[in-house]
Amino acid sequence: MVDDAAQLYTIEGVAAGVIMLFTAFVVLSTTTIYAPGDTHLSEMQLEQMAYDALAMMDTPDSYGAESDLTHYIMTNNATYFNAGFLKYMGHSGYGLEAAAEMFPDEIQYSATVYYRDSGSGTVESYPFAQSARGEILGHEPAVTATQLVYIPGRPGSPPGNVVDNRQQIVLMEVLVWRG
Amino acid sequence: MARMNEDGQWIVLMGFIVSAGIFFLALIISQSTLVGQTTAEAVIEFPKTEIQDLKTEVSYQTTVLINSYDELTGFDPNLLSYYNNYIADIKALTMARQNAVVDVTLPAEIYSTTYDRTWLHRIHYNNGITDYNQNETVTVLK
Numbered sequence: 001m002v003d004d005a006a007q008l009y010t011i012e013g014v015a016a017g018v019i020m021l022f023t024a025f026v027v028l029s030t031t032t033i034y035a036p037g038d039t040h041l042s043e044m045q046l047e048q049m050a051y052d053a054l055a056m057m058d059t060p061d062s063y064g065a066e067s068d069l070t071h072y073i074m075t076n077n078a079t080y081f082n083a084g085f086l087k088y089m090g091h092s093g094y095g096l097e098a099a100a101e102m103f104p105d106e107i108q109y110s111a112t113v114y115y116r117d118s119g120s121g122t123v124e125s126y127p128f129a130q131s132a133r134g135e136i137l138g139h140e141p142a143v144t145a146t147q148l149v150y151i152p153g154r155p156g157s158p159p160g161n162v163v164d165n166r167q168q169i170v171l172m173e174v175l176v177w178r179g
Numbered sequence: 180m181a182r183m184n185e186d187g188q189w190i191v192l193m194g195f196i197v198s199a200g201i202f203f204l205a206l207i208i209s210q211s212t213l214v215g216q217t218t219a220e221a222v223i224e225f226p227k228t229e230i231q232d233l234k235t236e237v238s239y240q241t242t243v244l245i246n247s248y249d250e251l252t253g254f255d256p257n258l259l260s261y262y263n264n265y266i267a268d269i270k271a272l273t274m275a276r277q278n279a280v281v282d283v284t285l286p287a288e289i290y291s292t293t294y295d296r297t298w299l300h301r302i303h304y305n306n307g308i309t310d311y312n313q314n315e316t317v318t319v320l321k
Contacts, residue, residue, distance in 0.1 A: 013190030017194060024201050028204065
């Protein structure tokens with residue numbers, strides 16, 4: 001006859017093992033480990049979106065045509081640049097045929113144009129556009145996106161006469177942050 | 180002679196295996212902090228967009244220059260001086276704003292057949308962390 005005297009002890013041992021595993025699972029699944037590397041994910045996304053927006057604006061409609069960004073810099077049109085850039089960043093209320101603003105304007109930017117002065121060989125800059133809210137507030141770090149832009153001459157004023165009147169390549173640098 | 184009591188050995192063994200598993204998981208979680216930080220930083224630091232932008236601008240201007248080539252007179256002198264200016268602009272701007280050294284060579288003819296001509300030019304980009312070199316050949320029908 002099989003001796004069943006220790007059956008209760010065995011079942012108790014199995015139950016204790018199951019309880020241990022369940023406790024470990026609960027502990028591990030309820031605590032979230034926030035790795036410091038995770039902060040860079042939102043920065044990387046913002047930088048990629050900003051670069052994509054600039055690259056789209058610097059792409060002409062057909063080969064040899066003038067791109068939107070070239071046109072905005074030549075005419076120094078910050079309003080159209082603001083509309084185009086925020087439209088590509090996902091604020092659909094900023095199209096030129098804008099209706100109502102559909103997204104909160106949490107993305108802010110500051111755009112600067114850098115150019116080379118061929119006489120002195122130095123790199124100068126002038127501020128080009130800022131986001132409409134205008135406050136320099138932010139809780140997240142800012143990222144920059146740059147784009148080399150070809151312009152066929154001197155941009156309109158301002159900045160006017162400080163820039164050489166020649167075909168050149170300038171750098172449009174946009175500092176973007178969520179605020 | 181007293182017999183060894185072998186009851187419960189299985190439970191003890193299972194408990195030992197479970198605790199070893201928990202220890203291993205604890206090691207993995209403790210290292211995830213450092214791994215996440217360095218991996219994300221490496222991705223952020225690679226200048227992918229700068230290099231793509233540089234390649235786009237340079238290849239467009241180089242194509243314009245190459246298309247102006249005439250066997251007797253070489254490159255159009257106006258376009259050649261514009262091209263040199265563009266390269267000087269790019270060098271100064273990338274050094275000033277991206278802390279990168281850029282070098283672009285003039286296209287050099289490396290091969291010529293009856294029907295087409297092949298040009299080689301090099302792009303070099305170095306921002307101290309990433310060193311990028313590219314040899315590009317362009318073949319143009321005569």
